[in-house]
Amino acid sequence: MRVALYSYWRSSSAWRVRIGLHLKGIAFDYHPVDLRQGVQFSTEHRARNAMSQVPVLEVEEGGTTHHLAQSMAILEFLDERFPAPMLLPGDAYDRARVRALAEHVNSGIQPFQNQAPQKWLRARAEGLEKEWVRHWIATGLAGLEEAVKRGAGRFSHGDAVTLADAFLVPQLYGARRFGVGLEPYPTLVRIEAACREVEAFRRAEPAAQPDAPRDST
Ligand SMILES: N[C@@H](CCC(=O)N[C@@H](CS)C(=O)NCC(=O)O)C(=O)O
Numbered sequence: 001m002r003v004a005l006y007s008y009w010r011s012s013s014a015w016r017v018r019i020g021l022h023l024k025g026i027a028f029d030y031h032p033v034d035l036r037q038g039v040q041f042s043t044e045h046r047a048r049n050a051m052s053q054v055p056v057l058e059v060e061e062g063g064t065t066h067h068l069a070q071s072m073a074i075l076e077f078l079d080e081r082f083p084a085p086m087l088l089p090g091d092a093y094d095r096a097r098v099r100a101l102a103e104h105v106n107s108g109i110q111p112f113q114n115q116a117p118q119k120w121l122r123a124r125a126e127g128l129e130k131e132w133v134r135h136w137i138a139t140g141l142a143g144l145e146e147a148v149k150r151g152a153g154r155f156s157h158g159d160a161v162t163l164a165d166a167f168l169v170p171q172l173y174g175a176r177r178f179g180v181g182l183e184p185y186p187t188l189v190r191i192e193a194a195c196r197e198v199e200a201f202r203r204a205e206p207a208a209q210p211d212a213p214r215d216s217t
Contacts, residue, residue: 004029006048006056009209009216011035012110012170014055016071018209019166022200024082031058032211035115072099072106075163087163098157101147101164105171109140113174130178137171137180144168145185152187154194161198169195173206
């Protein structure tokens with residue numbers, strides 16, 4: 001099996017997958033897709049992902065090349081094919097909780113900060129897009145803080161890293177990037193610090209990627 005990731009250094013969704021790949025010790029080729037230059041809209045990339053987005057996980061196996069889209073689906077695929085360490089817990093209720101925490105970010109926060117809606121808003125009211133992004137991140141993180149608090153240990157769900165942490169860490173980076181203060185979310189910030197002690201999380205950080213600008217730290 002050969003694995004390659006189509007990624008962009010600062011993409012929070014691609015970052016989630018990088019965390020999963022590193023946690024599981026899966027070797028992969030890194031193919032940058034420059035979202036600033038619009039490479040996601042090229043014919044080649046659209047053939048890999050009809051939504052013109054990253055991440056895309058390319059998996060070559062048994063003579064077939066698969067292009068997997070959507071970070072949640074990719075991470076679940078990785079959990080099925082490379083079970084150690086599992087990112088989803090064994091118990092169905094625990095699994096539902098971890099998926100829900102990940103979805104808070106995946107469908108409740110990140111889509112609002114994406115380039116496409118920002119561009120759409122900016123074209124109608126210059127500057128409004130920044131207010132919009134900050135509003136949805138702050139509101140979403142408030143809900144996430146409450147939800148995580150109810151079952152957190154060292155990490156979002158007890159004391160083992162799960163999928164929920166792979167979604168949380170990139171989202172907090174996004175919050176800082178857009179100028180959202182993190183003081184109201186002490187549990188989330190504490191878990192982020194615990195994640196940063198794990199090498200796989202450090203290897204997945206934007207500044208550690210080959211397409212990151214030199215001054216990106
Ligand atoms: N739900 C998707 C979201 C993917 C996504 O939003 N990717 C962003 C980068 S984080 C992207 O490619 N944006 C390109 C654009 O807005 O033009 C996932 O989890 O993979």
